[in-house]
Amino acid sequence: MMPVGCVVRALSGKEKGRLLAVVGERDGRLLIADGRHRLLIAPKGKNPRHLLDTGARLTCEELRTDRQLRRALRRIAEEQEKEGPGRV
Numbered sequence: 001m002m003p004v005g006c007v008v009r010a011l012s013g014k015e016k017g018r019l020l021a022v023v024g025e026r027d028g029r030l031l032i033a034d035g036r037h038r039l040l041i042a043p044k045g046k047n048p049r050h051l052l053d054t055g056a057r058l059t060c061e062e063l064r065t066d067r068q069l070r071r072a073l074r075r076i077a078e079e080q081e082k083e084g085p086g087r088v
Helices: 066-083
Strands: 007-011 018-026 027-031 044-046 050-059
Touching: 007 027, 018 050, 018 066, 050 066
Parallel strands: none
Antiparallel strands: 007 018, 007 050, 018 027, 027 044
16 A cells, blocks of 8 residues: 555546545545545545556645645646656
């Protein structure tokens, strides 16, 4: 299982291709949020097989509010764009 704060990319479903943060785990499913479509107070449960670990991690401070989560995910997305298409 991926730890809380892990940044993942959805491989399937409505969120396909989007960056999301792991905010918990329940019944073998990872709880994910992005601060916009999926809020921290109502995360979505997703099968871990449908998520790809990007290697990025968020701090507890970045997971405190939806606004901070959105900013952190935007920053990570921009960093990955700069690194080029070979990056996850």
